[in-house]
Amino acid sequence: MVQTVAVRLDEPPEPVAIGIGVHGTDGQVDDFLLPDLWQFHFYDYTADLTVGGTGHVLRPGSVSLVPPGTPVRYHYRGRSEHLYVHLRLGTGGDPRDVPAVQHAGAQAVALDGQLRQALAAWPQTRGRAAAEVWAALWRVAGLAPPQGRGARAPHPAVGAAVALIEQRLAQPLAVSEIAKEVGVSHNHLTRLFRTATGQTVVGYVRARRMERARHLLRASTLSIPAIAATVGIPDLQAFNKACRRELGASPRGIRGA
Numbered sequence: 001m002v003q004t005v006a007v008r009l010d011e012p013p014e015p016v017a018i019g020i021g022v023h024g025t026d027g028q029v030d031d032f033l034l035p036d037l038w039q040f041h042f043y044d045y046t047a048d049l050t051v052g053g054t055g056h057v058l059r060p061g062s063v064s065l066v067p068p069g070t071p072v073r074y075h076y077r078g079r080s081e082h083l084y085v086h087l088r089l090g091t092g093g094d095p096r097d098v099p100a101v102q103h104a105g106a107q108a109v110a111l112d113g114q115l116r117q118a119l120a121a122w123p124q125t126r127g128r129a130a131a132e133v134w135a136a137l138w139r140v141a142g143l144a145p146p147q148g149r150g151a152r153a154p155h156p157a158v159g160a161a162v163a164l165i166e167q168r169l170a171q172p173l174a175v176s177e178i179a180k181e182v183g184v185s186h187n188h189l190t191r192l193f194r195t196a197t198g199q200t201v202v203g204y205v206r207a208r209r210m211e212r213a214r215h216l217l218r219a220s221t222l223s224i225p226a227i228a229a230t231v232g233i234p235d236l237q238a239f240n241k242a243c244r245r246e247l248g249a250s251p252r253g254i255r256g257a
Helices: 105-121 126-141 156-167 175-182 186-197 201-219 224-230 236-247 251-256
Strands: 004-007 014-023 029-032 038-043 047-051 054-058 062-066 072-075 080-088 096-099 101-103
Touching (some): 038 126, 080 105, 105 126, 201 236
Antiparallel strands (some): 004 096, 047 054, 047 072
16 A cells, blocks of 8 residues: 655745755664654665655655654665755645655656756745745655545546646637547547536636636736637627626626626
8 A cells, every 4th residue: 555645735835954965875774753844855766765664665766755753764775865855834725645755757857857946046045945846846746646535536638638728718629629639539528527527628618717807807907808818708799798697797897896
C-alpha cells in the first residue's frame, strides 16, 4: 500500500531553508526529524529511506514530502546530494493525499529546474523562492492519482479538455472538436466529463463563460461588446439573454451592481 501524506496547497508555503544537502561522506546512516517543519527533497542518487517506519528505495528523480515530527532514516551508498526545502504549509483548503515518496518520471527535469530557481532566489528574494516552491509542490501533487479518502483521479482527457476550454473560451467550442483534440470519442468525453464534474461539456463551457463574463463586468471597464467577444458570445442579443438566464440580470445590471 502506498504511504501518503495529507497536504494543503491552497495557500502559499513558507520556506524556512532551501539548499543542497551533502550526505554519506562521514557515515552511511542519518536519523533525524524536523519537529515543526515539512521536508521536501528531490534526489539525484540511490539510497534507502525510511519514513515513519515505512521503507522506500530512492533513485535519481525521486521526491519525498515528509510532515513535521516524522522520523526519517537514510541509508546512503556513498556521497549523496539532494535539493531540499524545509517549510511550513498553510492550513486552508481541502487536503490532498500525496505519496510520501515517489518518482517524478517525465516531470523530473522541470521539478529540478523549479527547485534550483527557488534556491537561486533564496534568501534575497523570498517571495520568488516561495512561488517556485509552491509551483513545485503542485507539480509533485499531480504526479500520482489521489490516494485514500475515496478520491478518484479524473481521466487525463478531462484535464486536457478543461485546459483547452479555458484557453479557447473566446472561440467557438464544439464537443466533437474538443473530443478529437484530447483523443477520445464525443460520447466517451461526455461520459468522462459528467463523471468527473457532474456537468456536461456544454454546461461546463456555458458556466465558465458566464463566470468570466461576471468577473469582467464587475471588475473591469471593458465595454460590454468586448466582454461578450472575450467570452465567446459576440452576438450582443445572445449575450444579454445568457446573462439574464445564467446570472439573473442584464450585463448593465450586473455591472451596476
